[in-house]
Amino acid sequence: MSSPTSSFPGAGALRETGRLFALGLDVTRSTIKRPFQLREFIQQSWFIVSVTILPTALVSIPFGAVIALQLGSLTRQIGAQSFTGAASVLAIIQQASPIVTALLIAGAGGSAICADLGSRTIREEIDAMEVLGVSPIQRLVVPRVLAAMLISVLLNGMVSVVGVMGGYFFNVILQDGTPGAYLASFSALAQLPDLWISEIKALIFGFIAGIVAAYRGLNPSGGPKGVGDAVNQAVVITFLLLFFVNTVLSAIYLQVIPAKGS
Amino acid sequence: MGVEVVVEDLSKSFGRQSIWKDVSLTLPPGEVSVMLGPSGTGKSVFLKTLVGLLKPERGRIVINGTDLVRCSEHKLYEIRKLFGVLFQDGALFGSMNLFDNVAFPLREHTRRSEAEIRRIVLEKMEMVGLVGAERKLPGEISGGMRKRAGLARALVLDPEIILCDEPDSGLDPVRTAYLSQLLIDLNAQIDATILIVTHNITVARTVPDNLGMLFRRELVMFGPREVLLTSEEPVVEQFLNGRRIGPIGMSEEKDEATMAAEIAHRDAGHSDGSPDEDIRGIVPQLEPTPGLPERMGVRRRKDRVMRILHTLPPQAQRGIIESLTRDEQVRYGVFAGAGVGGQGATAVTGTLVQEPVTGPISVVPPQPSPRPRPVPQQEVVRLPDSEWQPQAGQLGEPEQAEQPEPPSAGSRHRRRWLGRGGGA
Numbered sequence: 272m273s274s275p276t277s278s279f280p281g282a283g284a285l286r287e288t289g290r291l292f293a294l295g296l297d298v299t300r301s302t303i304k305r306p307f308q309l310r311e312f313i314q315q316s317w318f319i320v321s322v323t324i325l326p327t328a329l330v331s332i333p334f335g336a337v338i339a340l341q342l343g344s345l346t347r348q349i350g351a352q353s354f355t356g357a358a359s360v361l362a363i364i365q366q367a368s369p370i371v372t373a374l375l376i377a378g379a380g381g382s383a384i385c386a387d388l389g390s391r392t393i394r395e396e397i398d399a400m401e402v403l404g405v406s407p408i409q410r411l412v413v414p415r416v417l418a419a420m421l422i423s424v425l426l427n428g429m430v431s432v433v434g435v436m437g438g439y440f441f442n443v444i445l446q447d448g449t450p451g452a453y454l455a456s457f458s459a460l461a462q463l464p465d466l467w468i469s470e471i472k473a474l475i476f477g478f479i480a481g482i483v484a485a486y487r488g489l490n491p492s493g494g495p496k497g498v499g500d501a502v503n504q505a506v507v508i509t510f511l512l513l514f515f516v517n518t519v520l521s522a523i524y525l526q527v528i529p530a531k532g533s
Numbered sequence: 534m535g536v537e538v539v540v541e542d543l544s545k546s547f548g549r550q551s552i553w554k555d556v557s558l559t560l561p562p563g564e565v566s567v568m569l570g571p572s573g574t575g576k577s578v579f580l581k582t583l584v585g586l587l588k589p590e591r592g593r594i595v596i597n598g599t600d601l602v603r604c605s606e607h608k609l610y611e612i613r614k615l616f617g618v619l620f621q622d623g624a625l626f627g628s629m630n631l632f633d634n635v636a637f638p639l640r641e642h643t644r645r646s647e648a649e650i651r652r653i654v655l656e657k658m659e660m661v662g663l664v665g666a667e668r669k670l671p672g673e674i675s676g677g678m679r680k681r682a683g684l685a686r687a688l689v690l691d692p693e694i695i696l697c698d699e700p701d702s703g704l705d706p707v708r709t710a711y712l713s714q715l716l717i718d719l720n721a722q723i724d725a726t727i728l729i730v731t732h733n734i735t736v737a738r739t740v741p742d743n744l745g746m747l748f749r750r751e752l753v754m755f756g757p758r759e760v761l762l763t764s765e766e767p768v769v770e771q772f773l774n775g776r777r778i779g780p781i782g783m784s785e786e787k788d789e790a791t792m793a794a795e796i797a798h799r800d801a802g803h804s805d806g807s808p809d810e811d812i813r814g815i816v817p818q819l820e821p822t823p824g825l826p827e828r829m830g831v832r833r834r835k836d837r838v839m840r841i842l843h844t845l846p847p848q849a850q851r852g853i854i855e856s857l858t859r860d861e862q863v864r865y866g867v868f869a870g871a872g873v874g875g876q877g878a879t880a881v882t883g884t885l886v887q888e889p890v891t892g893p894i895s896v897v898p899p900q901p902s903p904r905p906r907p908v909p910q911q912e913v914v915r916l917p918d919s920e921w922q923p924q925a926g927q928l929g930e931p932e933q934a935e936q937p938e939p940p941s942a943g944s945r946h947r948r949r950w951l952g953r954g955g956g957a
Contacts (some may be wrong), residue, residue, distance in 0.1 A: 307579040361707055390627075391627070393628075394622070394624065394627065395620050395621075395622065396624055396625075396627065398581070398586050398620070398624065399618070399620055399624035399625075399626075399683075400626075401584075401586060401610075401613070402584050402586065402613055402615040402616060402618045403613070403637065403638045403641070403643070403686075403690075404610050404611075404613045404638070404642060405637075405638075405641050405642075406610065411643075
C-alpha cells in the first residue's frame with residue numbers, strides 16, 4: 272500500500288526499522304507453523320557451519336591469547352596473579368565468545384544468506400514461489416534464521432573452549448603462570464549463569480544476524496549491483512545492532528544476576 | 534470451468550510515478566485474453582498486481598468473490614493456488630534441476646506419491662517438449678527452454694487462471710507459434726481463463742478471444758478481439774502495424790514537434806521502412822489441434838458477444854457478423870449486411886453487401902438461443918471515449934438484448950456501458 276510520504280528527517284530509517292521488526296515477527300510466527308522445512312534447515316545449518324567453523328576457531332585462539340596476555344600483566348602489576356584464570360574465563364565466556372561468534376555468523380553466514388536470497392529475489396524466484404502459493408518466509412527464511420541461531424549457539428561453545436585453552440597456553444607457557452592456580456581460580460569468580468548468558472547472547476545474535484541478512488536479501492534495490500550493496504549493508508547493520516544489543520544484555524545481566532560471592 | 538477475474542478501477546503507482554490508473558476489465562471465465570501495450574506501459578506490473586505480488590493504491594480485483602487487494606495473507610495464498618503464472622524469464626529455482634522445479638508445486642501442495650509426481654511431471658514436460666532435459670539445471674539451458682519449463686511448472690497444479698508474461702520474448706517465431714497453439718490446446722482441455730501479456734502482433738491477432746491495450750497510463754480499450762483489431766484509434770492502428778508515425782514514440786510518448794517532423798519526413802518521401810499494408814482486420818482465430826475437445830470458451834463468448842453486439846463499433850459488428858456461419862447467423866438473428874435486431878439496426882447498413890436470401894434489410898429481433906445461454910451478461914466491454922464511439926441514438930443497450938423491450942425503454946440507460954471517462 273502507498274504509505275503517506277512523510278518527510279521528516281529519519282522517516283526512512285524508521286520505516287526500514289519497522290519493516291525489519293515486521294519480518295522478525297513474521298519469522299517468529301511462521302516458525303511454529305507447519306510444515307517445518309527440516310531438510311532446508313539441515314542443509315542451511317551444514318552450510319553455515321562449513322563457512323564459519325574454521326575462521327571462528329582461528330579467530331578465537333588469538334582472542335583468548337590477547338585477553339590472557341593483557342590480564343596476565345595487569346594482575347601481576349596489582350598482585351592478583353591467582354585470579355588471572357578466573358578473569359580471563361569471565362571475559363572470554365561472557366563477552367568475547369558471543370561477539371566472535373556473532374561477527375563470524377554475520378560476516379560469513381549472514382552475507383551468504385543475504386547474497387543467496389538477494390539473487391533469488393532479482394531472478395523473480397521469490398515472486399514465483401509466492402505465486403505458487405508457498406510462503407518464502409516459511410520456506411526459505413525460517414530455516415535460515417533457525418540455522419543461524421543453532422550454529423551460533425554451538426559455535427559459542429566451541430569458541431569458549433578454544434578461547435580458554437588459548438588463554439591457558441599463553442598464560443602458562445609464555446607468561447610462566449602457574450597451571451594449578453590458573454585452573455583452580457576458574458570457579459573463584461565465574462558461575463554457571465555466566466555460561467547461560469553467553470549462550471543466550473549467541474542465540475539472540477544468531478537471530479539478529481539471520482533476520483537482518485534475510486531482510487536485506489529480500490529487499491535489494493534494483494539489479495545485481497543492488498545485491499552487492501545489500502550484502503554489504505546487511506553485514507554493517509548486523510555489526511552495529513550486535514554491539515548495541517550486547518551492551519544492553521550485559522547491562523541487564525550484571526544488574527539481575529548478583530556477582531559470585533557478593 | 535475457469536474462473537472469472539473482475540478488475541475494478543485499479544490504479545498503481547511507484548512513488549510519484551503513476552503506472553496506470555482506473556483500469557477496469559473483466560476476464561471472462563474460460564476465455565483467452567491478450568493485453569497489448571508498448572514496452573514500459575506497466576503490462577508486467579499489471580500481471581503482478583493480478584496475483585497480489587504488488588499492491589495497487591486503489592481498486593479491487595475480485596476472484597471467486599474474494600477481493601485480492603484486501604484479503605488476508607492466508608486467503609491470498611489460498612487463491613494463488615488457482616493461478617499458474619509464467620514469468621518473463623521462467624523464474625525457475627536456480628538450485629534445482631528441471632524435474633524438481635516442475636515437481637515443486639506438487640511436493641509442496643499435494644500428498645501424492647513420488648511415482649505419481651513423476652508421472653505428472655513427465656507428462657507436463659512432454660507437453661512443452663522438454664523430455665530428456667529433466668536433470669539439467671536452469672543455468673545450463675537456453676532461454677526458450679527455461680520459458681517452456683516455467684510453463685510446465687505453472688501448469689502442473691491444473692490452474693484455473695493462467696497468466697503469461699510475454700511468452701514470446703526470446704523465442705523465435707516458430708516456437709512462438711507452437712507456444713500459442715499449446716496455450717489454445719490447454720484452454721480447450723482444461724477450460725482455464727488465460728491472460729497473455731505481450732507485444733507480439735501475431736499472437737495478438739490469432740490467439741485471443743478478447744484483446745486489450747495499455748498506453749499512457751490507462752487502458753485504451755478492452756473487449757472482444759474484433760473491436761481492437763478493427764479499431765480506428767490512432768494508437769491501436771500504429772501499434773498493430775508497427776509504424777513510427779503515430780502517438781507512440783521511442784520514449785513512451787511523443788511530443789508534437791517530433792510527430793510533425795516525422796510526418797514532414799514522410800510527406801517528403803522518406804520511407805520509414807514500415808510496409809504500407811494495413812494489417813488491421815479480423816483474421817481467423819487459432820483453433821485447438823484436431824482431436825481435442827471444442828473450446829467451451831468460444832461458444833460462451835459467442836453468446837456473450839452477440840448479446841453486446843449492438844454496443845460495439847460498426848466495423849467490429851460487421852467483422853463479427855461476417856465471421857459467423859449461416860446457421861449461427863440465423864440463430865442469433867443477424868445477417869451480413871444488417872445490424873443487430875432492435876432499434877439500432879440501421880446503424881450498419883449502407884455500403885454493406887446485402888444478404889440476397891433475406892431481402893433488402895433484414896431486421897429480426899433477437900431470438901432466444903436454442904442452447905441455454907450462460908449467466909447474466911456482464912459488462913465486459915468498457916470502452917473509453919473516443920471518436921469512433923457509437924452514437925447514443927444509433928445503438929441500443931445491453932439490458933435490452935437480454936429482454937427485448939420496446940425500443941424507447943432503452944434510451945433511459947443509454948451509454949451505461951461506458952466504463953469511465955465521465956460518459957453521459
